[in-house]
Amino acid sequence: MLKSKDLLGLQYLSAQEICEILDGAVATKQFLKGDKKSADDLKGRSLITLFYENSTRTRTSFELAAKYLGATEVNVSVATSSVQKGETLIDTGETLDALKIDFIAIRHPMAGAPKLLAEHVKASVINGGDGMHEHPTQALLDMFTIKEHYGKIKGLKVAILGDIKHSRVAMSNLFGLNKLGAEVYMYAPATMIPKELERLGAHIAKSREEAVEGADAVMGLRIQLERMNGGLFPSLGEYARYYGVNGDVMKYAKPDAIVLHPGPVNRGVELTPALIDGESSLILEQVTNGLAVRMSILKLLAEYREKNL
Ligand code: CP
Numbered sequence: 001m002l003k004s005k006d007l008l009g010l011q012y013l014s015a016q017e018i019c020e021i022l023d024g025a026v027a028t029k030q031f032l033k034g035d036k037k038s039a040d041d042l043k044g045r046s047l048i049t050l051f052y053e054n055s056t057r058t059r060t061s062f063e064l065a066a067k068y069l070g071a072t073e074v075n076v077s078v079a080t081s082s083v084q085k086g087e088t089l090i091d092t093g094e095t096l097d098a099l100k101i102d103f104i105a106i107r108h109p110m111a112g113a114p115k116l117l118a119e120h121v122k123a124s125v126i127n128g129g130d131g132m133h134e135h136p137t138q139a140l141l142d143m144f145t146i147k148e149h150y151g152k153i154k155g156l157k158v159a160i161l162g163d164i165k166h167s168r169v170a171m172s173n174l175f176g177l178n179k180l181g182a183e184v185y186m187y188a189p190a191t192m193i194p195k196e197l198e199r200l201g202a203h204i205a206k207s208r209e210e211a212v213e214g215a216d217a218v219m220g221l222r223i224q225l226e227r228m229n230g231g232l233f234p235s236l237g238e239y240a241r242y243y244g245v246n247g248d249v250m251k252y253a254k255p256d257a258i259v260l261h262p263g264p265v266n267r268g269v270e271l272t273p274a275l276i277d278g279e280s281s282l283i284l285e286q287v288t289n290g291l292a293v294r295m296s297i298l299k300l301l302a303e304y305r306e307k308n309l
Contacts, residue, residue: 001020001300001303001304001307002017002020002021002300002301002303002304003017004304005118005124005125005301005304005305005308005309006114006115006118006124006125006126006127006301007124007125007126007127007136007137007297007301008114008115008118008125008127008134008136009127009133009134009136009172009175010134010136010139010140010172010175010176010179011134011175013136013176013179014179015179015180018140018143018176018179018180019180020300021140021293021296021297021300022140022143022144022147022293022296023296024295024296024297024299024300025140025144025289025292025293025295025296026148027296028291028292028293028295028296028299029148029288029289029292031068031292031295032068032288032291032292032295037068038068038070039068039069039070040069040070041069041070041299041302042066042069042070042071042298042299042302043070043071044071045066045070045071045072045102045103045298045302046066046071046072046073046074046100046101046102046103047062047063047066047071047072047073047074047101047102047103047104047105047298048073048074048075048076048096048101048103048104048105048123049062049063049073049074049075049076049104049105049106049128050076050078050092050096050104050105050106050107051075051078051105051106051107051128052078052083052106052107052108052109052113053107053108053109053129055107055128055129056263056264057262057263057287057290058105058107058128058129058135058137058138058290059075059105059107059128061287061290061291061294062105062126062128062294063075064291065291065294065295065297065298066103066298068291068295069295069298069299071102071103071298076092076096082095089108089113089116089117090116090117090120093117093120093121093123094120094121096121096123097121097122097123101123102123102124102302102305103123103124103125103126103298103301104117104121104123104124104125104126105126105128106125106126106127106128106130107128107129107130108129108130108131109130109131110130110131111130111131111132111133112130112131112133113130113131114126114127114128114130122309124301124304124305126297126301129168130168131168132165132166132167132168132171133168133171134168134171134172134175135168135169135171135172135262136172136176137290137293137294137297138168138169138172138173138262138290139169139172139173139175139176139177140172140176140293140297141286141289141290141292141293141294142169142173142219142260142262142286143173143176143177143180144289144292144293145258145260145282145285145286145289146158146182146216146217146258146260148285148289149217149258149282150216153177153180153181153182154180154181154182155181155182156182156183156216156217157182157183157185157214157215157216157217158173158177158182158183158184158185158215158216158217158218158219159185159186159187159205159211159212159215159217159218159219159253160173160174160184160185160186160187160211160219160221161186161187161188161208161211161212161218161219161220161221161243161244161245161270162188162192162219162220162221162222162223162243162270163188163192163221163222163223163224164186164188164192164193164194164197164221165188165191165192165193165194165232166192166224167221167222167224169221169262170186170197170221173219174186174197174200174201174202175200178200178201183203184201184202184203185202185203185204185205185210185211185212185215186202186203186204186205186211187204187205187207187208187210187211187212187243188243189232189233189239189242189243191231191232191233192232192233208243208245208249209249209252212245212249212250212252212253213252213253214252214253214254215252215253215254215257216253216254216257216258217257217258217259217260218245218250218253218257218258218259218260219259219260219261219262220244220245220259220260220261220265220270220271221261221262221270222261222262222263222264222265222266222270223236223239223266223269223270236266236269239269240268240269240270240272244268244269244270244271244272245259245270245271245272245275246271246272246274246275247272247274247275250275250280256280257280258280258281258282259271259275259276259278259280259281259282259283260282260283260286261276261283261286262286263283263286263287265283
């Protein structure tokens with residue numbers, strides 16, 4: 001069972017809790033393969049999605065996960081909500097709490113916003129991405145995808161290339177993959193990779209070939225133009241040529257290595273279209289797995305709430 005009412009980051013979860021979520025997703029993935037996606041595990045429960053940043057995959061899959069499990073789901077559109085009148089995050093959270101909801105899935109540009117919210121509401125808060133801090137449900141679906149493919153995570157080499165500095169996905173994957181015994185190699189232009197990640201267990205490679213050498217999984221990360229103040233690399237074309245992953249770079253990986261990307265992809269920048277659409281790509285499978293993993297998380301948090309609150 002999970003040990004907290006909230007899911008805020010993989011730095012706070014034990015290896016056992018991570019495994020419980022991944023194991024639960026095996027069953028929810030089976031459920032998704034069925035003809036009719038209707039269950040009553042969360043009947044009488046309610047989920048609010050509260051996204052202060054854009055999203056396609058995370059928000060939609062939280063909403064579908066709740067609906068498929070029988071919960072009531074409501075999206076609070078931040079652009080048309082009282083947030084625009086200056087309502088604070090805590091006031092918004094307490095207002096939603098007064099509506100007797102069970103779960104809030106939140107995405108926020110500020111690192112730590114989900115934790116602050118969780119400390120002020122009775123609802124279970126699930127971090128859907130906070131600033132450059134963590135994106136735990138993305139890393140859990142990435143890990144599920146790797147485990148589903150290889151049957152294990154321990155002992156695998158995972159190479160992560162792209163905008164590490166601005167990436168909450170990189171941080172959560174580093175915490176989670178290390179906890180389950182994988183080796184994480186990272187590579188990016190020097191302006192996009194904080195050296196202190198070595199202290200958190202990452203191997204910082206000196207070239208993309210070194211990062212990918214013998215890798216079981218190669219993950220591209222989006223170049224986050226919206227988080228840059230400019231000047232981190234000369235142009236997207238030069239980034240693709242010198243730092244992107246292409247077929248030649250993939251020759252250094254294991255012959256059956258898989259290609260991952262959290263999406264959305266800048267086609268031809270982080271990964272070539274041939275890799276994105278190629279046989280080794282599991283990028284769309286990651287999207288399906290995101291739904292399975294988020295269903296598993298909602299079920300486990302509901303179990304925690306029934307036993308502890
Ligand atoms: N990977 C991810 O978080 O995608 P969205 O921004 O579409 O949710």
